Amino acid sequence: MNHFLSRNSVDELKPLLEKARQIKQNPFEHATLGKNKTMVLLFFNPSLRTRLSTQKAALNLGMNVIPLNVSQAWGVEFEDGTIMNFDKAEHIKEAAAVISQYADIIGIRTFSGLKSKEQDYGEIVLSQFVKYATVPIINLESATVHPLQSMTDLFTIEEYKRKTRPKVVLTWTPHPRALPQAVSNSFVEWIKKTDYELVITHPKGYELSPQFSKDCTVEYEQGKALEEADFVYAKNWSSFSEYGKIISKEENWMITAQKMALTNDAYFMHCLPIRRNVVVEDAVLDGPNSIVIQQAKNREIIAQTVLSELLKNKSKF
Numbered sequence: 001m002n003h004f005l006s007r008n009s010v011d012e013l014k015p016l017l018e019k020a021r022q023i024k025q026n027p028f029e030h031a032t033l034g035k036n037k038t039m040v041l042l043f044f045n046p047s048l049r050t051r052l053s054t055q056k057a058a059l060n061l062g063m064n065v066i067p068l069n070v071s072q073a074w075g076v077e078f079e080d081g082t083i084m085n086f087d088k089a090e091h092i093k094e095a096a097a098v099i100s101q102y103a104d105i106i107g108i109r110t111f112s113g114l115k116s117k118e119q120d121y122g123e124i125v126l127s128q129f130v131k132y133a134t135v136p137i138i139n140l141e142s143a144t145v146h147p148l149q150s151m152t153d154l155f156t157i158e159e160y161k162r163k164t165r166p167k168v169v170l171t172w173t174p175h176p177r178a179l180p181q182a183v184s185n186s187f188v189e190w191i192k193k194t195d196y197e198l199v200i201t202h203p204k205g206y207e208l209s210p211q212f213s214k215d216c217t218v219e220y221e222q223g224k225a226l227e228e229a230d231f232v233y234a235k236n237w238s239s240f241s242e243y244g245k246i247i248s249k250e251e252n253w254m255i256t257a258q259k260m261a262l263t264n265d266a267y268f269m270h271c272l273p274i275r276r277n278v279v280v281e282d283a284v285l286d287g288p289n290s291i292v293i294q295q296a297k298n299r300e301i302i303a304q305t306v307l308s309e310l311l312k313n314k315s316k317f
């Protein structure tokens, strides 16, 4: 693995999940693997879990970490060949090359703007960093995917599953703000490569990009989708076809205890942060089958797994 950008960065997932299991048992076994190595974490957008879990994972490996809120640095121009006489003071070509002088690994969080499908799905920020940096890049959630979250979700399902082929339901839920599709795209991208039964449910008009949902089962009746589910993964996303828009509020799509009763005693999952009594009612989130905190704990384990791989492979980069 040279970079960790999406599911495509991982050839063999099973050994990585096994490695994650070992790290969870003994997180300080390789406490000097990252000695004298530095990770720079660039945040174009807010974060609680990704920032802290990735930092903690790096510290467990003996790395130094420098987080930077990019809004406090110079504005970066990402297009090649532009005349830079507007507000952007620095080109990605220099910025990425300079950061690479200080960093052995660079983590980048850069959300979709939800204005231009072409720009977002072109992943310009991430791809320009990959092009111009000279060290490995970790995607901390980009415009279209959130691989650290999805690998964590998969690892968590592996920990909690009660049968070899669980039914996993990704359900759209209401939200007052237009949110990116990244977490949902990514969840589908990772889960569809397993042998789990995956069902996606959402109101009409919220179809995910075919780039991710191709060949997936989509059920427009939420109640039907939830029947016999072993895991319910709740997430809001804005429309892909009417790009970035909330096309209907569908407040009755909130996950309730009544709906969870349709399932096979399913575990409730969400990447967090979550809006209580909008996305899910308190009774579910505070109930015994909610594993959202365990999921968040596993973010550290998966970040450490990915960092270990990148540090080991760095000599080949």
Ligand code: CP
Residues within 6 Å of the ligand: 046, 047, 048, 049, 050, 051, 141, 149, 271, 272, 273
């Ligand atoms: N799930 C997740 O990525 O959380 P943060 O946005 O707080 O990092």
